[in-house]
Amino acid sequence: MARIEDLLRQEFQRTDQPEPPACDAMLSRVVKVRRRRLAAAAAGCSVVLVAVAVVAASIIRPGPAGAPVGDSPPQRVYSAMLINTLFTDHQHGYVLQERCSRDNVGAVPAGAPTPDVHEECSSQLLVTADAGQTWQARALPGDPATKDAGVELVQGHSLMLWVDGTDRLAFGGWDRRYWTTADGGSTWQESPSPRDTGPAGTFGTFGADDRLTFLATPPPGGLPFKKVDMNPVPATDGSFWTACSAGPCVRVTRDHGATWQILSTVDAATAVEFVATVDGHTVYASVRTGAGSRLVRSVDGGATWADVLGLAQAAAGGLALPNGDLILAYASEEGGVYRLTAGASALERLSAAPAHPNALYLSGGVVVAAQVWDQRDDPDVGSVVSVSADGGTTWTAVPAPGA
Numbered sequence: 001m002a003r004i005e006d007l008l009r010q011e012f013q014r015t016d017q018p019e020p021p022a023c024d025a026m027l028s029r030v031v032k033v034r035r036r037r038l039a040a041a042a043a044g045c046s047v048v049l050v051a052v053a054v055v056a057a058s059i060i061r062p063g064p065a066g067a068p069v070g071d072s073p074p075q076r077v078y079s080a081m082l083i084n085t086l087f088t089d090h091q092h093g094y095v096l097q098e099r100c101s102r103d104n105v106g107a108v109p110a111g112a113p114t115p116d117v118h119e120e121c122s123s124q125l126l127v128t129a130d131a132g133q134t135w136q137a138r139a140l141p142g143d144p145a146t147k148d149a150g151v152e153l154v155q156g157h158s159l160m161l162w163v164d165g166t167d168r169l170a171f172g173g174w175d176r177r178y179w180t181t182a183d184g185g186s187t188w189q190e191s192p193s194p195r196d197t198g199p200a201g202t203f204g205t206f207g208a209d210d211r212l213t214f215l216a217t218p219p220p221g222g223l224p225f226k227k228v229d230m231n232p233v234p235a236t237d238g239s240f241w242t243a244c245s246a247g248p249c250v251r252v253t254r255d256h257g258a259t260w261q262i263l264s265t266v267d268a269a270t271a272v273e274f275v276a277t278v279d280g281h282t283v284y285a286s287v288r289t290g291a292g293s294r295l296v297r298s299v300d301g302g303a304t305w306a307d308v309l310g311l312a313q314a315a316a317g318g319l320a321l322p323n324g325d326l327i328l329a330y331a332s333e334e335g336g337v338y339r340l341t342a343g344a345s346a347l348e349r350l351s352a353a354p355a356h357p358n359a360l361y362l363s364g365g366v367v368v369a370a371q372v373w374d375q376r377d378d379p380d381v382g383s384v385v386s387v388s389a390d391g392g393t394t395w396t397a398v399p400a401p402g403a
Contacts, residue, residue, distance in 0.1 A: 077104040079375040080400045082384045083123075083144050084161040086169075086210055087364025090389060094169060094185065095126040095135070096144060096161045097384065099401035104377065124401040125171075127185050131366065131389035132396040138185035142173040150176055150197035151204035152218075154230050156359035156372035156385075159204055162212040170195075170212075203257060208234040210363050215257025221245045224272075231361075235280030239301075243272040243285070250275045250285060252302060263302035266294075276318040276326060284308075284326050286315035295328070295340070309345060317360045319367065327367065327392050329357050337369060339392050352395040354386050367392055374400070 078101045087093040102119035123143055126135040144160040149172060151159050160172040168180040176194035181187060198204055198214030207213040215232070223230040224245045232240040239254045244262065248269030253260045265272060269287035277283040283298045285305070293311040298304060316331035324342030327350070329335065337353035337360075340346075357369035370385040383397040 075104045075377065076101045077375055077377050078379050078381050079373065080381040080384050081373045082156045082359075082370050083146070084156070084158045085363060085368045085370065085385050085387065085398070086161050086163070087366045087368075087387075088163060088169065088210075090365045091129055091131050092184065093128045093132055093364065093366060093387065094161060095385060095398050096123065096140075096158075096171070097126070097398075097401045098123045098144070098146075099381065101379070122401070125185055126398060129184070132387040132398070135399055137402075140171065141179045141188040141190065142171075142177065145172055145174050148174075150195070154359075156370040157206070157231055157361055157368075159206070159212060162206070163210055164212070205231050205240070206234060208236050208238075213256075215240060215253065216255075217257045217260070219245075219251050219253075220260055233275060233277060235277050237280035239277075239280040241275045241277055241280075241283065243275050246271070248272060248287060250283070250302060252280075254280075263298075265305045266296050266307065268294075269296075273315045273331075274318040274328070276320040276328075278320045278322050282320070282324075284318060284320055286311065286318060286328065288314065295326075308340075309347070317357065319360045319362060321362070321367070321391055322365075323391060325391060327360065329360055329369075337392070350392050350395075353388070353392065354383075354395075354397075357386075365389075369395070 079099070081098045081100070083096040083098060085093065085095045098121055100119055100121040103115075103117050105115045105117060108114060123140055125138045125140050127138050128135050144158070146153065149160065153159060162170050164170040164180055166180070168182050169185065170178055170180045171188070172178045172195055176197065177190065178195040179188040179190045181189070202214040202216060203218035204212060204214050219232065219242050222245050223232070224243045232242045234240055238256070239252050240257070241250060241252050243250055248271055249262050249264050250272055251260050251262055265285055265287050268289040270290070271288045273286040273288060273293060275283060275285045281299065281301050283302050285296050287294055287296055293314045295308040295311055296305045297308050298306075313330040313332040316329045318326060318328040320326050326340040327337060328340070329337050335355035337350045337355070337357065338347040339350055341348065354369050354371050356371055358372045359368070359370040361368050367388040368385060369388070372384055374382045374384050376382070381400045383400050386395045386397045388395045
């Protein structure tokens with residue numbers, strides 16, 4: 001453990017690292033993993049975990065270990081994280097998110113003992129019945145699982161909130177516990193059996209209808225690391241698509257994961273940044289070339305590709321819409337979300353969209369653009385997800401989880 005902490009400190013002290021919030025983000029992830037792993041053991045006990053550790057969410061401590069009574073508590077940082085946004089139809093949507101606050105320990109000098117870190121987290125479900133214009137909070141029956149759930153979990157589009165086989169909204173917790181609701185989250189019923197994790201070797205993901213489904217095998221070679229949104233792209237013809245983890249190609253399965261086909265894109269490409277499709281026939285991809293990033297398109301299910309236009313920056317993600325439009329997000333510091341209208345030859349900036357969505361997907365006909373995670377030293381954290389019910393023209397920022 002000491003070796004891991006030293007490596008983390010060395011990494012944080014490198015001059016070529018991003019701005020400090022990136023360090024906070026990494027520490028927060030480590031803290032969260034440790035807290036979840038030890039939460040069961042710490043429940044009901046006043047335990048302080050050392051190394052990069054926290055007190056379980058149910059335990060609230062007034063200050064650092066050993067601090068004299070009456071001392072001011074340490075400065076805290078506050079974060080919001082999106083778990084999933086799901087619309088069961090164009091009007092009815094659900095946002096599951098988590099809010100945390102923890103000690104802000106600041107930089108840890110090399111060789112210094114790692115301080116205790118105290119963290120408190122709570123989950124929230126917001127519900128809308130008017131396509132995201134207004135939201136109401138609903139009580140949750142438990143905490144959502146963020147790891148060790150038996151299925152692959154993706155922040156921002158997690159399989160902990162899904163539509164089950166009886167058309168009920170389902171919510172997944174720890175140890176494969178799950179609950180369902182038939183009244184929009186007003187009441188919940190716990191399932192008497194553990195949640196389905198699919199046959200051995202299968203890969204859980206969302207189908208084109210937002211339902212949980214299991215592919216016979218995951219994409220060979222794994223999924224490309226695209227920040228947080230790594231779910232395969234489902235198409236209405238039953239196919240699933242993903243960019244190759246390495247190389248200028250995309251992968252597609254047309255038999256629910258029994259086999260995967262590799263499809264090369266344009267000759268000039270050196271890598272693929274994203275792939276997007278609605279029907280599995282018209283497919284878009286952003287590719288990197290020696291001259292920069294370009295948008296290419298196939299109208300025969302990936303057999304052949306043609307150049308569409310050059311991109312000013314590398315792309316972080318893209319989303320094809322049923323009307324033929326494409327929405328894409330740039331990966332630069334400035335960021336930005338743009339739309340290519342069907343038949344157009346230039347991008348249009350969507351000024352009201354979030355500038356840096358890490359997850360971009362369609363649910364119930366509603367576009368979801370999620371920053372996924374926000375951290376501040378102010379209790380008023382920002383919204384981590386916005387939705388658009390009109391294909392990206394107007395956007396509504398979902399309220400951040402409250403204290």
